[in-house]
Amino acid sequence: MIYLASAYAFAVLLLGGYLAWSLRRLREVERKSER
């Protein structure tokens, strides 16, 4: 059970973290390009 939980925790952290980071980065780049 610990391996199942660890595997999905890792996937959620990496995929969710990457998605959140890229949306934040997009906002930053859009703000810069508007200036």
Place this chain on the structure above:
Amino acid sequence: MNKYEKAAAPAVALMLLAAGAIFLFAPTDSLQGPVQRIFYLHVSSAIAAYGCFAVVLLGGVIYLRNESLAADRLARAGALVGVVFTTVTLVMGMLWAKPIWGTFWTWDARLTSTLVLWIIYAGYLLVRRLAEPGRQGARFAAVVGIFGFIDVPVVHFSVTWWRTQHPGPVIINDALPPEMLATFLFTMACTLVLAAVMIAIRYRIETLADGSVPAVAEQASVVTTREPEPVQ
């Protein structure tokens, strides 16, 4: 909320539905127990990574044909998202291997070729980061992206070409009960949607970032807007 955030919200909702199917709908495997549920996202991530690297291949071929900056950006976006999904595949596979095989890692053909795939595209991203912006770096990266794709069929067919500890194909061999197959196909569709949304967001970032890099912006103006010089 911009249109990319609006696209990300349903992609996340689909992944939550897939999680519901994996943990609530799919039956528990009689041999491996609950840990077999790793299969659904492990294999879906691998297929999403194949798709991303196909985007790199396509972008690289188009860039080498007509130096399209859009194709180059698409290739860059595909490589980054592909490396993310390959990382998920590798780590989930290791966490599945430990309770089933008794070890996190073994140098069998499927695992080794997948690690090589990760290294090729991590190298591709490193080349993009270290090379000066402009044609030379983009051309070199396109060649790496095209030749790197050779490893995708090697990864996919490694379980049939060589004797491996990794199990062979279960989908095309009808080895899954209908509920497991339905859960897998749904998870795969949701993962592909997520990968497409991630590539679209990264493509937009690359487009805006290219506009702020003088060498790339200049190249774009050379390709798209500069008038031909009069012949003396």
